[in-house]
Amino acid sequence: TEELLDRVILDALSYYHDLIVDGHRQAWDPCLILIITQLTRLTPATRFHRHATRVFAGVCDLVPMAGGVSPEVAALVRLFLLRCGAFFLPPFTHCDSA
Secondary structure, eight states: OHHHHHHHHHHHHHHHHHOOSHHHHHHHHHHHHHHHHHHHTOSSHHHHHHHHHHHHHHHHTTGGGGGGSOHHHHHHHHHHHHHHHHHHSOOOOOOOOO
16 A cells, blocks of 8 residues: 555646646646645654655656746745755765865
């Protein structure tokens, strides 16, 4: 069932990305808002990490569409990527050069 969830999310992200007409994309905004909101809220963190790892590239594909996505979708993509940062980015360490 987890794999099916990932497949549905990826299919929805891909479909949204491929929409050419702004009106069609706007009609899909509520679906994307629901998907990304629920994905970002997944707990425990290990469950979020498991799904985020599989759908990360699909969400990243929305970033270059900055002018083509609604502000709500853009804000949720940002939240998703920020939460992913805890898993995918090495912790920041401050180095003082002497």
